[in-house]
Amino acid sequence: MEIKWLEDFVTLAETSSFSRAAEIRNVTQSAFSRRIKQLETWLGAPLISRATMPAELTSAGRNFLPMAQDAIRMFYSVRESLRPPAEQGLVRFAALHTLTITFFPVWLREVQRNTRTFGTSFMADRGGIEANLAALTDGETDFFLTYAHREVPFHLDRDKFSHLAIGSDRLIPVAAPELRFDKSTVPAAGILDSPETAKRALPYLGYGYSSFFGVALGKLFSKHSPFRRQTVHESTISAGLKELALTGAGICWLPESLVENEISNGALVICSNDSTWTLDLEIRLYRSSEKTRSTMVEALWQSSKALAQTLKPAAPAAGTATFSSS
Structure with a gap:
């Protein structure tokens, strides 16, 4: 049994909606339903009547709800009391x-x-x-x-x-002054503003699609069609992507605060003068x-x-x- 199952159940009892409870718990509805089912299997009793809209607690669910709430409170209280002295008060x-x-x-x-x-x-x-x-x-x-x-x-x-x-x-597009491309190098400053950009896939250092920056950049790129890119590396950590960008491996959108020194000393250059390529x-x-x-x-x-x-x-x-x- 996992504590998150109890928290899921309490949230469901409060909302009477699988979809709303799943949203609050930041999981997909299918994953949320699966966790509720796991709790019911562990307890050996149905907690939710799935034949009604909105969802209602069964008699077992109504009896179990105050116990679940007490267990959650006790769990976090005990965890706090058992934290090592060096961590207490942090x-x-x-x-x-x-x-x-x-x-x-x-x-x-x-x-x-x-x-x-x-x-x-x-x-x-x-x-x-x-x-x-x-x-x-x-x-x-x-x-x-x-x-x-x-x-x-x-x-x-x-x-x-x-x-x-x-x-x-701000999230801004940057690269090393010389960008490695097709077994040669090209100047990276302002490269996104060049008409040639639409004709070739530029090497790109990305965040993937589950990270915050990955989702935000997906929205940005959808507004700049066509923007062809070939992902050469992915990471959710901006600092790691910066180190690769410094080698000329690809274009990367990085927080301006992270690359202040590199832009100042010329180790990185901004790839566009068009503000629509930046994210505030x-x-x-x-x-x-x-x-x-x-x-x-x-x-x-x-x-x-x-x-x-x-x-x-x-x-x-x-x-x-x-x-x-x-």
């Missing part, structure tokens, strides 16, 4: 890898100017959107720090999860609105809110992730 973050390098250190310093100093810990970036969100929805972390874009929706219940817009960045990104901090929080977690949230409301975005230097007052 504010836990799930975060996209790039933000831990470019944004988080400066932002944390500013936040802690207005509250007492506290320790923090990061859970490794799991790559996919759903996997990273699951760390928050499953209670593994206190906060989720992420990029956001209007065309990449996060399927989170607004009544249960709230967010602050705390900064901004918001940096968001998410948290659960329902889970019991420590005083440090609440203090960080309130300090973050105050910082977002009082700091006006400075005119960003090239490549700098900035704070936001939105």
Whole structure:
């Protein structure tokens, strides 16, 4: 038996809808239904009447619901009490890898100017959107720090999860000055603006289709037809793609904050002067609105809110992730 089965069941009981509960739990409806069935098999009793719309609990389901709720609360309480002393009192973050390098250190310093100093810990970036969100929805972390874009929706219940817009960045197309192409090299600066671009498949360093940047870029590329590209490497980690881009392996869309120095010293060049090839990104901090929080977690949230409301975005230097007052 898995704790997520109990959380799935409680969510289903609250929504009376398999589709809505699956959306809140950030899984497909088929996967959600399968997990509910696994719980019923483990218990040896049907919990949901599937013959009714909306879904209703069976008598066994109604009896089991308060037990499931108590078990969830007890599980997280016990887990917190058993954490090693070195980890107790740390504010836990799930975060996209790039933000831990470019944004988080400066932002944390500013936040802690207005509250007492506290320790923090990061859970490794799991790559996919759903996997990273699951760390928050499953209670593994206190906060989720992420990029956001209007065309990449996060399927989170607004009544249960709230967010602050705390900064901004841009995703821009870059490459080494000389791009390896067809056993030769070509100048990469402005290459996306060349009429020849439509005639050949350009070497491309991509993120795949499950990561946040992969989904966002898929939306962008659909607006630029034709844009022919040949994927030579995929990774969900921007820092790794940057290192390959520096070798001339391909064009890559990278956060401007991550490549500031490389653009400044000429190690990377921008592949287009057309702003439609860039993606404006918001940096968001998410948290659960329902889970019991420590005083440090609440203090960080309130300090973050105050910082977002009082700091006006400075005119960003090239490549700098900035704070936001939105």
